[in-house]
Amino acid sequence: MSFDKYKTLIEEDDVVILYLNPNSMYAIKVKTNVVDKLGKTVDNVFQTTYGALKVKDLIGTEFGSKVTLSKGWAYVLHPTPELWTLTLPHRTQIIYTPDISMIILQLELRPGSVIVESGTGSGSLTHALARSVRPTGHVYTFDFHEQRVSVAQEEFSAHGLGGVVTSRHRDVCKQGFGEELTGRADAVFLDLPHPWLVIEHAIRTIKDSGGRFCSFSPCIEQVQKTCETLHSEGFTDIETMECLRREYCVQNRSFPLALADQDDSGPKVHTMPCMVLPANMPGHTGYLTCASLPPVWSRIQRQPAQDSTTPPGEETSPQ
Structure with missing residues (x-):
């Protein structure tokens, strides 16, 4: 019940978005226990590249919180249509x-x-x-x-x-x-x-x-x-x-100074923020x-345009 309204705390049966990095996000339903392949009820554990997450530990946690995993961390985000x-x-x-x-x-x-x-x-x-x-x-x-x-x-x-x-x-x-x-x-x-x-x-x-x-x-x-x-x-x-969709980013780029004196001990390059085009785009x-x-x-209902392949004197039937 997470999409109908925004709230602060995660509850049982909510859907959360587990954010690892921009290319690794997962939708998880918060359930304490699940049934495994053998039909047994076990703790709900979600495996990630940064370690295992015990889903029951999310209950009572605030949306947007940072959760610690064995090899790193992740964020639990409130679901939105864009993230879904x-x-x-x-x-x-x-x-x-x-x-x-x-x-x-x-x-x-x-x-x-x-x-x-x-x-x-x-x-x-x-x-x-x-x-x-x-x-x-x-x-x-x-x-x-x-x-x-x-x-x-x-x-x-x-x-x-x-x-x-x-x-x-x-x-x-x-x-x-x-x-x-x-x-x-x-x-x-x-x-x-x-x-x-x-x-x-x-x-x-x-x-x-x-x-x-x-x-x-x-x-x-x-x-x-x-x-x-x-x-x-x-x-x-x-x-x-x-x-x-085309994304732009700003990066610091260094340029050589054309009038820099060879004997001058000052900087030979100038660094400034520049807009950088993406290497690829969807x-x-x-x-x-x-x-x-x-x-x-x-409203005006028009007749469809006559097909150029129709012989002279013959009309196309209305669509």
Whole structure:
């Protein structure tokens, strides 16, 4: 129950982030005992490169504390959606923080918003969406894989998000989002192989007063079909973007003094702080296609553009 609110002390059944270094972080559920492979109840001990950690010793400890291990130390951090993205168990490919931050911005989410997500996956984005809309908003998330839906809902409930997130098993490409969500959503997000097939269902789900739409697609061909369908269905402000993360650091660099006197006993170099570019950076993850659906009274449904391969005199059938 660590994600629903911030608190000072670690309690039984909390999730904590064990921080060893920037490249070694682990999500641990605080349980005193666990059942081993032989079916016996034993003390819960988490092994790290710096030694073993008795998990029961974390109970009553403050979040952010430094814990001593046999070969070093670690920090126990309060879980956040950003840290959970880095440590969660992967059931599918996930969306990372640079894209997540842009998605939340483009969907204009705030406390009280109702957001419909299709493509629950491992729940990386869902945790961030829940934080953005709580306490009075709601996230409805859909996935076609029944087992993933079941595991995800158990995870959301264990993290204290059961009242904010509802996970459902449904093929939204064929079945839509359900009649109970018609006209209720402020925004719709799609992470699907064929997002253009769901746009018609998204229109029925978004409120009559209008709302926002966003789709995550790894391939530009998916983006093209999605944009064509958005345009033909009357969406406005259609744009596609790519988020690339680049970190900068400041280091002291020494430079030789060009006018330094050879006989002078003074310094021959000058040291100053400089910005240093990273040796490498994460590459392409996917394209974000965002659009606005106007209020129902001002929506204009356009005919799709005619295919250049269509013979003269023949019209393309509406999509």
